[in-house]
Amino acid sequence: MKVFKKLSLLFFTGQAFLTMGSSMATSIEPNIRSLIDELLNKELKVTATDISVLSAKKVEWPSSALGCSQSGQFYMPVITPGYRVKVSVNQSTYTIHTSLKHAVLCKNKAVKTEASPQMKSNNKKIRSIQLARENLIKLKNIDKNSIRLVSVDSQLLSEQNTQCKKKFTGSEKGFLVVLKHHLSQIGFFSDGITAVQCWRKE
Numbered sequence: 677m678k679v680f681k682k683l684s685l686l687f688f689t690g691q692a693f694l695t696m697g698s699s700m701a702t703s704i705e706p707n708i709r710s711l712i713d714e715l716l717n718k719e720l721k722v723t724a725t726d727i728s729v730l731s732a733k734k735v736e737w738p739s740s741a742l743g744c745s746q747s748g749q750f751y752m753p754v755i756t757p758g759y760r761v762k763v764s765v766n767q768s769t770y771t772i773h774t775s776l777k778h779a780v781l782c783k784n785k786a787v788k789t790e791a792s793p794q795m796k797s798n799n800k801k802i803r804s805i806q807l808a809r810e811n812l813i814k815l816k817n818i819d820k821n822s823i824r825l826v827s828v829d830s831q832l833l834s835e836q837n838t839q840c841k842k843k844f845t846g847s848e849k850g851f852l853v854v855l856k857h858h859l860s861q862i863g864f865f866s867d868g869i870t871a872v873q874c875w876r877k878e
Contacts, residue, residue, distance in 0.1 A: 704732045708759055711779040712772055719781050730762040730769065738802040742773040744782040753802055754825055755809065767779055776808035800868030801828055801851055807871035808853035808864035815873065818857060826854040826861060836865050 704712075709720035713724040737743050737758055741751040755877055758775040773782045807827055829850045833844055852874070863875045 704729060704759060704761065707776070708732075708761075708774055708779075711764055711765065711774055711777075712761060715772065715779045715781060716765060718764060720770075728764040730764055732759050732761045734758075735760050736806075737773070740775075740805075742775060742778070742780055742782075744773050744780045746843055753798060753805075753828075755802075755805060758823070783831070785820070797830075801830075803868040804828065804851040804864075804866035804871060805853050805868050808855055808869070811864060811871050811873060812855055812857065816857070822857055824856040826856050828853045831865070833865060836874050840865050840872060843872040844870070846870045864875070 692837060703815065709729070714727075715725060716722050717724075718729055728813045735743075735758060737756040739745070739751045739753045741749070742755055742756065742758060743760070745763075754773050759772065763772060768780060769778050771782045773780050805825060809820060809823055812818070812823060829852050831850065833841055833846075833850060835847045836844070836852070844865055846869055847867040850865055853864045853871070855862050855864070859878060861877045862873060864871045865874050866872075
């Protein structure tokens with residue numbers, strides 16, 4: 677079956693970053709299907725023949741919580757590729773979030789709450805990482821899966837080199853995001869709204 681690719685509008689919801697996605701969604705990779713079957717066998721005591729995939733969309737979760745964070749748990753703030761999958765089991769519909777190695781039955785309901793200063797800072801940090809990755813992909817036209825996050829630290833624009841300060845037009849407070857592509861490390865400064873490359877080390 678032919679899969680048509682579309683470029684979704686990139687946005688951050690606190691749940692996921694949507695990136696290159698598929699408009700046809702019922703076909704998923706065998707290893708992802710296995711993760712789902714194992715999860716639902718454990719949670720619902722059903723077999724693979726009881727499970728029908730209704731839709732599946734590739735996403736990049738902003739943390740290891742996979743968009744299903746639980747109170748009191750710690751999650752790594754790293755971009756995590758995976759899927760958002762809806763399945764039907766015995767006439768009931770369930771939403772499952774996956775990475776490439778793990779799956780969770782997502783029972784979260786969206787609740788509007790005022791974000792704390794710490795939450796806002798974390799959101800800016802995650803968005804800064806995403807913007808840095810986007811910039812590197814555009815600059816080098818490279819596969820996003822070959823990019824690795826080295827570090828992300830709160831910094832001021834005034835602490836950056838002259839080239840960086842001349843190019844950046846955003847806020848003074850931001851993050852230095854260091855990414856690795858093969859043998860190169862590339863530093864970006866971002867305030868969560870815009871990002872510029874500051875340096876590159878081979």
